[in-house]
Each structure stands twice: as structure tokens, then as C-alpha cells.
Amino acid sequence: MADQIEQILVRYPQGDRGFLIPLLQEVQESYGYISPEAVDEIGDFAKVSPGEIFGVASFYSQFRFTKPGEHTIKVCLGTACHVRGSARLLELLEHQLKIKAGQTTPNEKFSLEHVACFGCCALAPVVVVDKQVHGRMSSTKAQKLLKKYGD
Ligand code: FES
Structure with missing residues (x-):
């Protein structure tokens, strides 16, 4: 999964938190949810702490952080x-x-x-x-x- 997330990240400017929402949307679209590993990778990339990511995402009900069921x-x-x-x-x-x-x-x-x-x-x-x-x-x-x- 890490490699695949990297393929998404490379399309965004590193360290720019302004792209956090579209980045989270794209990862969720590709995987159905945002895994803990994805949160870490996105955080490292955008220079945002995992806590901030959860905080931002909690305003948008579309984001899920647990794997969806079948x-x-x-x-x-x-x-x-x-x-x-x-x-x-x-x-x-x-x-x-x-x-x-x-x-x-x-x-x-x-x-x-x-x-x-x-x-x-x-x-x-x-x-x-x-x-x-x-x-x-x-x-x-x-x-x-x-x-x-x-x-
Ligand atoms: S209120 Fe349920 S479909 Fe519109």
C-alpha cells in the first residue's frame, strides 16, 4: 500500500498543507478508507501531524479511518x-x-x-x-x- 500511496503523493507539492483535503479524498477514493499508515505518510508528506489530520477530517463526514466491511x-x-x-x-x-x-x-x-x-x-x-x-x-x-x- 505504501508504494501506491506514494504514487498519489508525488502528484502534490510536498509540505503544502493546502492540499490536505484533496489528498485525503484521493487516498480514500483509491482505498475506500484512510489507514493509520496512510495518515502517517500523508502527515510526513504534507508536514501535518496525525492529530491535525484527524481534526481536519472530522469536519467532513465523507472520511473514514477504518477499513470498510465487505x-x-x-x-x-x-x-x-x-x-x-x-x-x-x-x-x-x-x-x-x-x-x-x-x-x-x-x-x-x-x-x-x-x-x-x-x-x-x-x-x-x-x-x-x-x-x-x-x-x-x-x-x-x-x-x-x-x-x-x-x-
Ligand atoms: S430523505 Fe431519505 S432519500 Fe431523501
């Missing part, structure tokens, strides 16, 4: 989905998977996230697994999804 489940908590019970769905999934939103199961099968709106509110409540949209979600359907993707 399947990523995203629950919409936007208004239309919320009024149709999506918070309860998220709770149910957290309970079933024994993780909180933003975490990955210990077996690395599932990551759980919440988003503000997928832009398909007519299908509320919406859950997206990987890139597949599942509309009009119910707790029964959510259980079936876990079974389907868990096997």
Missing part, C-alpha cells in the same frame, strides 16, 4: 425517511450487527453508516447496500437484507 449498509436519516421510521431501522441494524453507525463488524462483513438524503425520498424509508437502493424499507425487509448479504 458490504456497506447506509441508512437514510433525511426528513422524508425519518418521518417514516428510518431511525428505528438504524437502531434495529445496530442491534442486529452489534455495532454503531460508523463502525464495521469484527468479521468485516458489514459496515453501517447513515446519510442525510439519497435523493429518492419517494421511496422512503431508504436503505442502500453497496450501490443497491432498497426503498420502502421495513424491519422485516431489513432482516431479510442482512440474511441475503450475510451469507
